[in-house]
Amino acid sequence: MTSDSLLQRILQESHEMGTAEARVARFVSTQPNQVLHMSMAKLSEECDVSDPTIMRFCRRFGFQGYQDFKLYLAQSLVPSAPFAYEQIVAGDSVENIVRKTARNSLNAIQRGLEDIIPAQIEAGAKLLNGATWIGIYSSGISEITGVDAEHKFQRLGLRCAAVNGRKKQWLHAETSKPSEVALIFSQSGHTKQMVEVATAVRARGARVVSITAADSPLASISDVLIAVTPYERTELLTPIASRLNHHLVVNMLVTSMAVISGSEFPDQLPALDSWQTDKI
Amino acid sequence: MTSDSLLQRILQESHEMGTAEARVARFVSTQPNQVLHMSMAKLSEECDVSDPTIMRFCRRFGFQGYQDFKLYLAQSLVPSAPFAYEQIVAGDSVENIVRKTARNSLNAIQRGLEDIIPAQIEAGAKLLNGATWIGIYSSGISEITGVDAEHKFQRLGLRCAAVNGRKKQWLHAETSKPSEVALIFSQSGHTKQMVEVATAVRARGARVVSITAADSPLASISDVLIAVTPYERTELLTPIASRLNHHLVVNMLVTSMAVISGSEFPDQLPALDSWQTDKI
DNA sequence: CGCAATATATAGTATCACTACGTATCCACA
DNA sequence: TGTGGATACGTAGTGATACTATATATTGCG
Structure with missing residues (x-):
């Protein structure tokens, strides 16, 4: 458009x-x-x-x-x-x-909506759905996005783990199995660690799905790219905006995976929550 | 319409x-x-x-x-x-x-913008700013919000910790000091564990800031309430929407705290990130 | 002036949206 | 159980519609 x-x-x-x-x-x-x-x-x-x-x-x-x-x-x-x-x-x-803050968030999502390509989400969802295990890699500010993804994927009944920290990431990446998929979050796609993780993962025959900027080093070595334009603005005092779209992608992935696999809805989860927590 | x-x-x-x-x-x-x-x-x-x-x-x-x-x-x-x-x-x-997914998120934020009361954010920010330590309590689906808050607060140079898990929460709550503040996330405000944490914290002389539904048990025993209307809809397949406003509140808090305290902007953080991660 | 290229109109057709009417299905009550 | 009446749905027909192929005017250029 x-x-x-x-x-x-x-x-x-x-x-x-x-x-x-x-x-x-x-x-x-x-x-x-x-x-x-x-x-x-x-x-x-x-x-x-x-x-x-x-x-x-x-x-x-x-x-x-x-x-x-x-x-x-x-x-x-x-x-x-x-x-x-x-x-x-x-x-x-x-x-x-x-x-x-609210308006900037609205702005971020609106922009994200223009950028995100459904076909990429679909490709990512399909690949992730077929994995025996999903390693979720991110660093710095994106770690929380990774944890968020881990949480939601597990609700779908998927085997996965948010792998944070340089050493742990190496350990997991270098022991990847071909049936596994790595999900990598990186704002810029230029983070050395993430590129190296992707390389290691692919060398072991596993696939890489990355949520990052198009035309970045990470994007070029991914099996499936979900392009999210990073914010060029200095995000002074607006910590969420830059990461909001990554969260959005996670949600889109989760929902798509649920729908594609025809599984039961992932969010019988309000119910699931109330099952494990006492209410008064 | x-x-x-x-x-x-x-x-x-x-x-x-x-x-x-x-x-x-x-x-x-x-x-x-x-x-x-x-x-x-x-x-x-x-x-x-x-x-x-x-x-x-x-x-x-x-x-x-x-x-x-x-x-x-x-x-x-x-x-x-x-x-x-x-x-x-x-x-x-x-x-x-x-x-x-995107539109539901937009909708959620818009509603949040209408609901959230700036004075409550301000009161919360002031209290948190004065704390010697902030315990961040949440459970279930809200845990990630807590981790997110921890991350951002630490960037402001605050001493805090996301305390997850029933036993750890008890341990921390019952050893609260009067100079400390507990930040509690709860969608409904009816979660028994969270209410008990709040009670224990206050019994020890510390303050409680909670982000939860107004007119809930948790809200009534908090020193500062930041009211966020929970979604009445069954959020089938739309995992983010219900939590999005909590994230929004975290960002508003962080930014307000930075501005109120007159500290340096918290998000020189893109710079901070690039300092700790190699780029290629 | 005359040729070519473009711009516009005419005529025709398959398709479309919409209507009037007829038929089946379901339900209350004898 | 049977029957009247309402509801839900389909069949057939029609004027209008979008679109095409082709013809005609208009313009620009050597």
Whole structure:
């Protein structure tokens, strides 16, 4: 999906159109909401053009036809609430901090949603589902994400472990079995330790699924890459945002694995919790 | 517009439909993206129903017809559309799961933003800032939130520990010092163990900050309550949503503590990370 | 001016959405 | 158990719709 909205593209290209087609562009971009409920005939009448002109107009933007165009137009018209990143500064009131933290999180997820490719999630889920054991590797700030993944995977009944610490990671990576899968979290994909773990794991015949930045060293040596764009901003005072999308991916993986394998829902878990903890 | 998305409405009403119409509901709610590019004929064939059934299905929700329905469906599928809750069901495509997971998270954060009271965050932050040591207590699904908090607090230079496990929690709670503060995470506020920990801590003269549901037993015996409304929905297949707001609170606390204490920003931490991990 | 390339319109067709009507299925009550 | 009436669903038919193939005008250029 491009960053430009459809309407903007129409306005831009309208200069390179013929007179008839330009009339269509003009009408569509000024009255898009009406267009949604118009047929080609009505629109062509309104613009004083023939309907093939409208077809050409639609195809110009890569759509299959009028219907396809209308569908996309409808989607581009939905009022999206953009949550811009708001930096938190030293003097901010707590009220501001609360608001900004929440909005930054919203922003992070929205951006993540644009980036994450379902097919990659699916590929990862399938690979993980077939593993006899999953080693979950991460370092530094991502360790908690790893623990989170371990927790949720175990709820699915999977055998796995969050492997933290350099020595333990080496130990596990170098004893990988071909039927196993390593799940690696790395924001940048440039962390030396993680790249080495991936290399060691693959040398032993096991597969690597990594959640990291595309076009990174780690990404290039992974069997399945789940690309998550790291935040270029200095995340001053907004500790969660950068990791939020990794959490999101974990949840998507867990849910996908559950659905793909057709297993019982993983989250009969409220029930599971209440089973092991007394309530009063 | 109701608070529920179209897909959610379909799912709900599907129980009050006949068998044929219910088949349509099931297909539409699990493969909405495909439906967008289908004609009535194709959809009716796919669902083994006749096209008038599909008409009736559309009209049931107040649409003029199939076209109208498709238009609205398209709009409700755009990722950044108003974030209504959407339940994930067994047959969902991975694409669906990705979208729904993200949107449910967005929805959760938005609700959190409405619920969380800045003054409570501020009170909590001040108390925590003054503690000589912070014990972080949680159980079950919330343990990871606790670990997360521990991690972030330590980055602020605070002395703290995530205390997990019943016995360890008892040990720590019963040896609390008056200058210490206990931070307790509990979704419901009804978990017996957590209430007992809070009681024991207070008996020793220490303070209790709890992130839990208002009007719960735990809330009533806390020095500072940070109220987070738990989700009443059965969170089938959406493991994050219920905990997301707790994470949010942790971040708000951390940031507030940093700002209140006037300390250096906690997240010079990207830098901190790169200091301890080799990059390639 | 005349050729070529582009832009636009006409005519035609398969398909589509939608309607009117008919048939089966289910349920209350005799 | 049987029967009337309502509900749930499908069949058949129709005008409109999106799209195509082809023809005509319009423009630019040597």
